[in-house]
Amino acid sequence: MPTPPDPAVCRALAADLRGAGFTADALREAWGEAADAAIARGLRGPAERALAGRDDALAVLARLFVLGRQQQAAAVEAALPRTTAAGLAALDLAAAAADGLIAPRALIRPQEFSDAAGEVQWWIASDLDEAALGGPLPEGHVLGVGGASLTLAGLQLPGRVGRVLDVGTGCGIQALRARRDADRVVATDLSERALHFTQLNAQLNGVDGIEMRLGSLFEPVTGEQFERIVSNPPFVITPRAEGVPAYEYRDGGLVGDALVAGFISGVGPLLAPGGVAQLLGNWEYRDGVDGLDRVRQWVAASDIPLDAWVVEREVLDPLAYAELWIRDGGTTPGPAFTRLVDAWLDDFAARGVTAVGFGYVLLHRPASAVPTLARYERVTQAVPGALGPHLQAALDAHDRLSRLDDDQLAASVLQVAPDVTEARHHLPGAEAPSVIELRQGGGFGRTLEVDPALAGLVGACDGDLSVGVLMDAIAQLLEVDAAALRADLLPRVRELLFTGFLTFA
Template sequence: MSASTAPEAVPLTVPGLREAGAALFAAGYTAAGLVQFLGVAGTDIPYSATDLVRYEHRLAAVPGPVATLAAVLCLGWTRPADEMAAAIGAHALEALISAEALVEETGAIRAAVRLLPHGEILVASDRRPESGRGAGPLHVTGINAPASLLAFLSVREPGARVLDLGTGNGIQALLAASHASSVVATDVNPRALAFAGFNAAINGIGNIEFRQGSWFEPVAGERFDLVVSNPPYVISPENNVVYRDSGGEPGALCGQLVHDATGHLTPGGFATFLVSWPLYAGLDEQWWTLPASWLGPDAAAWVLMMGRDDPLTHAAQWNIPHAKGQWPDGVREYRDAVQNWVRYLADRHIEAVAYGAVIQQRRDGAGRMLRADTAGSGAGSADGHIRRVFAASDVLGADPESTVASRRCTIPADARIDGTLVPGEAGWTQGAAQLRLVEGIAIPADLDPVMTEIVLAATGGLTVDAAAAAVAERLGLDPVAAEHLRGSARHMMAELVGRGLLGLDGP
């Protein structure tokens, strides 16, 4: 699909932006306020024609500063200049106009960029493509699901030196700046660096250094405690949309970045990459084979597959932002692009496209460690969960089942067991249960009633073997069955510890 020319608006970093940002928050332009005001379920705000009609009615019903700011900065509508000045003050309005984030035309104000609150910060990006235009090749996206996922999967270390590789609008660098001593943010796209610099300024963040260049080139020879990246991982036949297309052979860019990352980590440092890779026939049971091949010799890694799409779904969803959307030419162009992508994947015998993350830790001389799980995104922060999983790999060693046999298990504060009760002739009995985390990556474990009982015993003071023996005795098992249960208990408890769902007490 051919892309339109890049949007012209590029915000400038000018004096007064920090004060302008403070004025926006003081006026009530916050993430919670915006979500409530527009009546949406989250910060991923829908923009269909019917949604816009609904927003128009909601804003008209409750006029005031938030309505004015939402109309201009979020929805891209115009408002009188005096109304904007009343909302945030003349000085803040002047700073945003000087930065070319806002444009004044014949007494009215319109936004040249999209500026949204995200948690405690403000993030500017390109406006959503207008109908009939499509996103340009240097388009700078806003906060989206992958950006939120990367933030969730990032390890936070106070005083760390952080690298945000391919910073885009700068969201990862902005979040890291709150706990890091210094942050380096790189991008090959000069428009992205302009947006990221503007976002740092409007949030009053001064410990980020922005460098232009391709991937690790701007930081050659440097090491960091944390590297994060949401690269253009999309497998496609195109190479003209900077934030989307990976170029080259499917998965090659992700593989190169993951492989090179350990060379830029300090010992013990972490790197988190969002990645995508092709799935070929016969690899469903070993879907991690390709990501595992990317790892360097000193890397311990956790590979997460968080979704997979068939070729048609993959092609259709990634071309929507670049469709012109007008009948008949836009629809014909979109259809041709989807067909081209599907053909590209078929020619390479790709049966599905997997999405997920590779989380690495540098371990000089400790050998490689690999864990692979299918997972959901989870909730809260995954920091503690990630640390538990990597620590567990050290404790479990080469023979996890023997390691847990004589150990008691501990319960993370964020662990929960959700159970079911099943009616029977004698009343209610314990049914299936699930061990999960309320804060962390979603990799729950399903437990049958017997294994639930063993988990409760092994986290209640007994060793794993003792817990299995106690349950076997209660059930009246013969020696052969009891031995089988002990083996199953060791296997299960080692897996639960390896997933970070449980911990291990001291030797």
């Protein structure tokens, strides 16, 4: 295990960052929205232009820790009076360079978000990126907070729990987020440097209750159980070929999608009854077998019966997948890029891979030991916001629905969710609509095409009359058989309750 960072120096650095107003809002104001977006694409020039001529503490720290540029030692000392350059060196965040300059050894970027407990402003340290390094990343690189990290953080279920496990913690962002709702968090990683950053970030932001353990995947927690498990594992499919970088933060060292397969089939024993595991992953479309069908096989291979909800968000062809992850490592087009593309394509061809899917996996260990949820779906539209509360509401609805037979559901009183709207499309001059759509403003932002009977039922669900009474009235209005209509509508009502278009009154 790495030597823990000095708590006193971490507190001093937090006080200095706070004193300098080193926040996400302040940085966006300093260099503008366009430059802020450009930084995410690896372009530092617009932000540097905006800060030109400024030597205040915010500008100095922005250049040092966000843009990864060397700064004059005197300016750094002035910006960090409590920490000093010696304190930065003690935390391995910066080091003295030639000509009286301080060189960053890590990035520190503000992260802001809100949840049910309130607004949060953190600082997250990680390794220098390719823009700061001026070239490809080293294989031991510890990634900062990227798009995948934010996605998984937004997927975490809300609600108080006892113990949470963060597998492959990296810079620790998932562990910090999980600690907001958990009594204790265990964060594991096979990289000592990753655990160093997790410890540093926890202390820098005053977050306790996170235990660090060194090791691969489930090895450090064998025999233990957790109410929640969260993981952004090294799921990227990488050729096992000479000359192909194996980045620790994204490559698990296995062939194809074997790491995700092993995680899904092996996580069950670590879940306490009623516990939930959430992860991101890639899966191959291989030899004519659909990617989601392969994930279904992995769930079925678990020794512990599990509920599963798997959402595929996108599918890439082998070439697009290769280019995405080669660029991610900092390799730009040229001979080296071409060699890496060939290695990826050869690897995919050897296994008959025609596409790669990416998505979210939610696994639940039912307390009854009898799974009742097996949902594998494709949802490719943009998602309006964090999905954690929506996922929890869907699981709660499923749990309630699994205890209701059709007669009990018909006796239930429902209401339309407040984010649902209806759109009707008419052909010119036509009295009746040719298409009726229900649109969801939250959750997955789903749009469903419905028939007049279901549209009428949803529109009448105002928390007053039962579903059965409403269906009988609609059958009479449409002059159709009431029993046949009920048999048609009730399964669709279950789906609308799960997906959040309807709620129990």
